[in-house]
Amino acid sequence: EVQLLESGGNLVQSGGSLRLSCAASGFAFSTYVMTWVRQAPGKGLEWVAGISAIDGGTYYADSVKGRFTISRDNSKNTLYLQMNSLRAEDTALYYCANSVSYAMDVWGQGTTVTVSS
């Protein structure tokens, strides 16, 4: 069974940093594009960042570019999101998902990030 388990969410002050993790199991992690998506309270989904399987290329939404870094450790089947210079508007439930054909396939249950101002 494909599983994605996010962790690392917490309450942090504005300007602070946090690292999210997503532990993957049940599929060939190293061969999949991986993605972070977030959802602010009461709002819609927002694509945040993606990382290629082949060359490790990374891609970011304009709202997080320069502040967030997506990375992966294929030896640990784990995806990461390093979040720096956090702002109140980064408060959200953060999901990781594996990607098939430019779409999300399987989703985790999410981890909550709250940024206090």
Place this chain on the structure above:
Amino acid sequence: QTVVTQEPSFSVSPGGTVTLTCGLSSGSVATGNNPSWYQQTPGRAPRTLIYNTNARSSGVPDRFSGSIVGNKAALTITGAQADDESDYYCLLYLGSGIRVFGGGTKLTVL
């Protein structure tokens, strides 16, 4: 900045058919945008319905179908059921690794 547009809300009668759309603020949606669709009920993670315009994700019933209609991507639900009442989001690939979600459509079945 390109915005992905969806109807904010829609309603359908039980057993009826509804088509939700997904457009671009500038330009037309094409298969190269690899439209995908997601269903989300309150308090739950999204569920993938459709990818690559019209491919159904594993376990998705065939009453959900995707297409391009005119200059927009479309999700059609035939024989709507009560548990189809959810938020529906589309996602478009805009090139250079960038994807953008639409604002979502709240579907009511009544």
